[in-house]
Amino acid sequence: MSRGFASNYRIFLLSAIVVLSFAGIGTRLVFLHVIDRGKLLGYVEQVRRQVIVEPARRGNIYDSHLHLLATNQSMYNVGVDPQVLRPEDREKWHELASLLGMPYAELERIMSTKTRQVRVKTAKTETSTAGVVFNVSGPSTTGVSTGANETATSDDEVLEEGGESTKEKAIRWAKLREDVDETTYDKIAALDIKGVYGNRVYRRVYPHNSLASHLVGYVNKAGAAAAGVESYADFYLRGQDGWREGERDGRRRELAQFRTREVQPVDGFNVVLSTDIIIQHMVEEELKELARKYNPDKATIIVSDAKTGFILAMGNYPNFNLNEYNTAPLDVQRNFAITDQIDPGSTFKIVPAAGALNEGLVRPNTRFDCSIDSIEYKGAVRRFMPDDHKYDHLLTVSEIISRSSNVGAAQLGMLLGEQGMYDYARKFGFGEKSGFPFGGEISGTLNPVSKWSGIDITRIPAGYSISATPLQIHYAMGVIASGGELLRPQIIRQVRDSSGEIVYSFDTAVRRRVISPQVAREMAKMLQGVAQRGGTADNAAIPGYEVAGKTGTAQKLIDGRYSKRNHVGSFVGFFPASRPEVVISVIVDNAKVPGGSAYGRVVGAPSFKRIGEQLIQYLDIKPPFETGQKPLFAMKGNPQ
Amino acid sequence: MKKDTQAFVNQLLVYTLVMFCFSGSIGLGTVWMRHQISLSANQAKVLDARLVEVERRITETRAAIERAQDPSMLKLLNAQWQLGLVPPEPRKTATIDVDPVMRLAAKHNRGLFTDSPVSTVSFQGSLRR
Numbered sequence: 027m028s029r030g031f032a033s034n035y036r037i038f039l040l041s042a043i044v045v046l047s048f049a050g051i052g053t054r055l056v057f058l059h060v061i062d063r064g065k066l067l068g069y070v071e072q073v074r075r076q077v078i079v080e081p082a083r084r085g086n087i088y089d090s091h092l093h094l095l096a097t098n099q100s101m102y103n104v105g106v107d108p109q110v111l112r113p114e115d116r117e118k119w120h121e122l123a124s125l126l127g128m129p130y131a132e133l134e135r136i137m138s139t140k141t142r143q144v145r146v147k148t149a150k151t152e153t154s155t156a157g158v159v160f161n162v163s164g165p166s167t168t169g170v171s172t173g174a175n176e177t178a179t180s181d182d183e184v185l186e187e188g189g190e191s192t193k194e195k196a197i198r199w200a201k202l203r204e205d206v207d208e209t210t211y212d213k214i215a216a217l218d219i220k221g222v223y224g225n226r227v228y229r230r231v232y233p234h235n236s237l238a239s240h241l242v243g244y245v246n247k248a249g250a251a252a253a254g255v256e257s258y259a260d261f262y263l264r265g266q267d268g269w270r271e272g273e274r275d276g277r278r279r280e281l282a283q284f285r286t287r288e289v290q291p292v293d294g295f296n297v298v299l300s301t302d303i304i305i306q307h308m309v310e311e312e313l314k315e316l317a318r319k320y321n322p323d324k325a326t327i328i329v330s331d332a333k334t335g336f337i338l339a340m341g342n343y344p345n346f347n348l349n350e351y352n353t354a355p356l357d358v359q360r361n362f363a364i365t366d367q368i369d370p371g372s373t374f375k376i377v378p379a380a381g382a383l384n385e386g387l388v389r390p391n392t393r394f395d396c397s398i399d400s401i402e403y404k405g406a407v408r409r410f411m412p413d414d415h416k417y418d419h420l421l422t423v424s425e426i427i428s429r430s431s432n433v434g435a436a437q438l439g440m441l442l443g444e445q446g447m448y449d450y451a452r453k454f455g456f457g458e459k460s461g462f463p464f465g466g467e468i469s470g471t472l473n474p475v476s477k478w479s480g481i482d483i484t485r486i487p488a489g490y491s492i493s494a495t496p497l498q499i500h501y502a503m504g505v506i507a508s509g510g511e512l513l514r515p516q517i518i519r520q521v522r523d524s525s526g527e528i529v530y531s532f533d534t535a536v537r538r539r540v541i542s543p544q545v546a547r548e549m550a551k552m553l554q555g556v557a558q559r560g561g562t563a564d565n566a567a568i569p570g571y572e573v574a575g576k577t578g579t580a581q582k583l584i585d586g587r588y589s590k591r592n593h594v595g596s597f598v599g600f601f602p603a604s605r606p607e608v609v610i611s612v613i614v615d616n617a618k619v620p621g622g623s624a625y626g627r628v629v630g631a632p633s634f635k636r637i638g639e640q641l642i643q644y645l646d647i648k649p650p651f652e653t654g655q656k657p658l659f660a661m662k663g664n665p666q
Numbered sequence: 667m668k669k670d671t672q673a674f675v676n677q678l679l680v681y682t683l684v685m686f687c688f689s690g691s692i693g694l695g696t697v698w699m700r701h702q703i704s705l706s707a708n709q710a711k712v713l714d715a716r717l718v719e720v721e722r723r724i725t726e727t728r729a730a731i732e733r734a735q736d737p738s739m740l741k742l743l744n745a746q747w748q749l750g751l752v753p754p755e756p757r758k759t760a761t762i763d764v765d766p767v768m769r770l771a772a773k774h775n776r777g778l779f780t781d782s783p784v785s786t787v788s789f790q791g792s793l794r795r
Contacts, residue, residue, distance in 0.1 A: 231729055234732070234733075282707035282708050307738065569756070642756055
């Protein structure tokens with residue numbers, strides 16, 4: 027047998043080469059997998075590992091009928107990279123300009139500008155990008171101002187020892203328009219213009235624009251909740267971001283199969299308010315009408331549920347568009363109903379009257395001489411605030427209310443005494459915050475008795491020498507409407523999770539009982555006289571319904587003196603008086619009434635009536651039974 | 667003795683081949699499985715992205731509907747399209763405590779059983795006969 031090519035020597039040599047090769051590979055593998063393992067893994071981690079944050083969806087804000095008041099929407103910031111534009115796309119620029127809603131000339135200028143001047147300033151020892159100043163202000167040959175979206179790379183810069191120079195820099199991104207909606211962006215994308223693209227951003231949008239702006243508040247572009255329910259309920263609304271850890275490929279795309287850890291985002295809760303967009307709209311239309319007719323400094327209208335204290339609508343003039351909050355002055359963004367204090371004027375007279383009735387000091391038909399100018403009280407003569415009219419007979423307590431007698435109210439206050447008057451004012455919620463949850467509420471001014479001057483006992487019962495927010499005045503009237511209890515103003519009805527399940531529900535919150543239900547009924551009856559013939563606001567009457575309310579006209583304190591030309595006119599009331607359903611306050615600050623004064627009767631009562639009439643239709647408020655008319659039969663406990 | 671050695675070598679060769687095939691198919695199976703996993707993961711990722719996209723569209727549509735339902739917008743459209751819709755007036759509205767359907771039915775049928783010949787009930791079929 028021939029030994030052929032495979033001699034022992036050659037077989038040995040081949041085997042040795044193979045073994046050495048394997049040994050070499052093995053050694054390299056040992057280095058890769060054992061010795062340099064940590065360093066290499068670190069490098070791979072750095073290159074391939076990524077953590078992606080999944081932002082939680084901020085909850086929506088709804089009105090009581092689940093109409094959206096605030097939601098999130100994805101938008102696009104559309105821009106262009108002028109370096110990659112193709113000449114054949116130029117004919118599409120006109121259509122692009124119309125989609126973006128910008129003049130063609132401006133679009134053309136931005137798209138045609140390919141470079142900009144960069145001013146470079148360096149310190150002597152600096153070698154980094156520190157000290158780079160972009161010349162984006164003022165006209166230049168390029169003229170493109172692209173703001174923060176433009177970035178510079180260090181290799182574009184000219185570094186000079188301690189000097190300054192300029193250089194043309196290629197523009198890779200020039201902003202065309204911010205906040206383009208998805209539908210428009212789809213149309214832009216369909217144009218297929220190379221170099222034009224958008225970056226998606228999420229924005230908070232308010233579909234009803236200025237409706238309930240002071241209540242809803244807004245989230246600014248930095249994502250911070252800045253005002254209103256947005257700020258107050260931020261804890262519920264904001265949710266919790268999720269994240270996932272994984273790997274990416276060379277094109278920075280996520281490799282889904284290599285996800286290692288994943289934490290799902292928890293969407294924010296939805297908040298349901300007690301307000302109703304229809305009632306809010308009624309209120310804001312009325313405010314617009316007031317502004318048109320009287321051009322007041324400010325005005326506010328509040329509508330609340332008489333039984334629960336939940337706010338159905340709260341509107342202010344002036345107000346602002348939530349989607350353009352950055353254009354509204356800060357003063358306009360304040361919720362006048364809770365941040366400003368005014369003299370309540372005659373609307374405060376319900377306090378001494380209710381107090382005196384509740385203490386059993388008077389009856390509704392107890393009479394007082396209201397034609398006098400002064401009275402002796404605690405050994406001193408006190409002068410009253412004069413009434414507009416002289417009365418030829420003694421006025422009952424009911425008449426003091428219906429005719430709004432300052433003298434009568436002062437005498438009721440004197441019956442209560444300073445401390446009694448102060449205590450009842452506090453019980454009605456004056457001089458303390460109402461508990462409205464947001465907006466920088468103030469507590470108003472009600473001095474302790476020790477700081478009262480000699481004439482305060484004649485002034486305070488008439489609503490002077492005391493200041494209150496419109497909301498405090500509203501809820502003081504709410505005490506009568508609710509049957510004697512001071513309710514906490516509430517705006518949030520429910521908190522719901524993203525699937526719509528109720529997480530928390532808010533219920534009526536009673537702050538305290540102020541007067542007995544019997545006295546509240548008597549007061550309601552007396553307040554009906556205001557909106558009847560002979561009362562101060564018969565123009566607030568709604569035919570077929572019992573309207574109870576009180577006018578108020580307070581002179582404004584200007585430069586330390588009460589002005590006879592500037593007034594705060596108001597009408598605060600509720601209906602139907604025998605079973606109240608809604609409380610409405612109309613307060614107008616410094617209305618300019620042509621040829622007259624801004625009395626509450628003139629500026630407040632008609633608005634009350636108009637809103638009331640609309641609410642009757644919308645809320646299906648039934649008229650009360652006429653006095654003496656008995657129900658014929660009862661069904662399910664309700665008279666039919 | 668020689669026969670035993672050859673048989674052993676033959677067996678060894680067969681086992682070696684079987685082992686190669688077995689380990690090869692395990693390797694190929696593993697590669698195929700990993701490929702399927704990555705395909706499934708990517709499909710899930712795409713589906714997830716589409717779901718997010720759909721949710722985003724729904725949100726946008728809801729916001730658009732809400733904008734269209736804004737009372738000011740409806741009022742504007744009422745004026746623009748000259749629909750002439752007006753809010754209900756209290757003076758022209760009757761407030762009732764009973765079921766409106768029953769009330770309207772009662773109103774309609776009032777006089778049905780009176781002697782007046784106008785308010786009789788007739789059926790087409792019976793008339794034809």
